Amino acid sequence: MLWYVGKRLLQSIVTLFIIITIVFSLLRLMPEEGYLGAAAEKMSAAQKEVYLTNLGLRDPLLVQLGNFYADLLQGDLGKSVTYRTDVPVVTILADKIMYSLFFGLGAVGISLLIGVPLGILMAQMKGRWLDRLGTGYIVFVVAVPAAVYYLVIQMYITDIFHLPMLFDEYKPITWLLPLTSMALAPTASYAMWMRRYMVDELNKDYIKLARAKGVKERTLMFSHVLRNAFIPMAQYLPATILFTITGSIYIESLYSIPGMGGLLVDAIQRQDNTIVQGLVLVFSSLGIIGLILGDIAMALVDPRIKLGKGESVR
């Protein structure tokens, strides 16, 4: 197991290294104005030159890359240029991440707590009213664009219950609607997949044998079916959780939550190269860590996945 994790980590570091280098190189191809900020118009050509040299942008590319990695190892992602001039990128991210993380994890938590049991119940009562109700809900959430029901919730529910429209850190009641809105879609998807995997498992021969050997339906569900049905979901769960950090652009702007959601778009529009670079770094690391954790989670729950010597038997 340790050997497997170690190997996967090493592979991921290499992948990350390649991604960062590519992003870094791509940004060097962008117009240099991005580093000058609002002052660009007032600067003379010579001033610009001095400024860029001071930033280290006139050094050979390899030296720049080396410096970038050296800073990175110290947790320094550079300073914002235009977004919040001269504030370290790390600080900007740290401010915003907490909001996105709170809402994201909250939504995932709620949707797991509701979606998974809902899926299980639907599978057990396949074809009966609960299953139909659940299917109706899933179809609704999948078919109606999120923007529509987000807006409807914000407009009408706030009206009916006399809730404030916008997010306020100090009023927990205002956290409720963004959380619920964000949880709707993942709840539907967990319920859908859980139902589907449960139904799949319930039709398998080993369930029939277990039933024939006199195992009670209830024991059968919990001791035999549940774990087997959850395996396919285990792989994606870590990545889903990690990606909550990136925030939801739509919800955050609807409720004016100062989260990560719109940051990348803003930074690109304002040509803030260092923030873009920092964000890409964060997002790609998340993706990679999510994949590793997913694989580890799979390996933990499924004994058929052989670890170590590169052999994998399915």
Place this chain on the structure above:
Amino acid sequence: MKQIKSRILAIENLVITFTLRGQVLTAIRGISLDLYKGESLAIVGESGSGKSVLMKSIMGLLDKNGSIAQGQIIYNGMDLALFNTEQQWLTIRGKEIAIVTQDPMTSLNPLKTIGKQIEECVVLHQGLKGKAAYTETLKLLTDVGIDDVEKRYKQYPHEFSGGMRQRIVIAIALACKPKILICDEPTTALDVTIQAQILQLLKSLQQKYSLTIVYITHDLGVVAKVADRIAVMYAGDILEVGHTHEVFFNGKHPYTWALLSSLPQLGLKGQPLYSIKGTPPNLFKEIKGDAFAPRNPFALKIDYEVRPPFFQVSDTHFARTWLLDPRAPKVEPPATLQAFFEEGRQYANER
């Protein structure tokens, strides 16, 4: 016979129907069958003849759209046909009747060690716990011919070969300490050498655990090796039943003849292998007369009109064909079979 046998299970005039898209399919059309203590009965028939459905109904494992429309299944003084709650069936499933399923590759839970899967039954049906259950599980593993049991106990199904997995499935069935063991095509998924081993194993376990075994199969080779009695099924009905040697060497129903003639072992060199013409009847429609009549070269006019009763051939041998009626014309079985029957009779006499 060696001793007077006692009935352990009696099926009386059983009718099982399935509802499929609003249509009613009659899968079992009035079967009566007795099972005697300690015997091995083989139910043979082609795919779709209802062998598995019959056995599933004994354990209450019919699919949701299937139900017993008529008849009785008497076991231990109870009528299983009337059972309708899980509670009731739990007193039968595993405890009294256990099953060895067809495909060992898919019959085991891939995420549980085989030890745990066997132990589940030991705990459930023998009331053992902890160390005692563990020891019993190891003993069962040894009984089904698995070596290095302590290590094997901790392994998962994917670490076993097909034959080994079938042994595990058998161990699971034995762990229940059943009176009746149903083997649903126990060797279909295995290669020939392993087949022989598994059948041998089942035979020896039958002695050791004093089991009554029902084999469901379409492989007459298997039947010949293990069965005391044979029931030949076709289109949801039993057409002929008798001791193995009676059905094999003195078969009376044209369907039995047809089945035997299609055995490759009996085919003559240079001649095409016999195969039964036509297809089995549509069970959505009501069947008139003998279900096999349309495919039967010896069919009489009455075969299309009135369902034949069971004619008694000997104390233990019955066949449902009008050919046995005294008024019927004398019909000889096909030539290839006659030689086979003759050989069989001689063999039986020598013994």
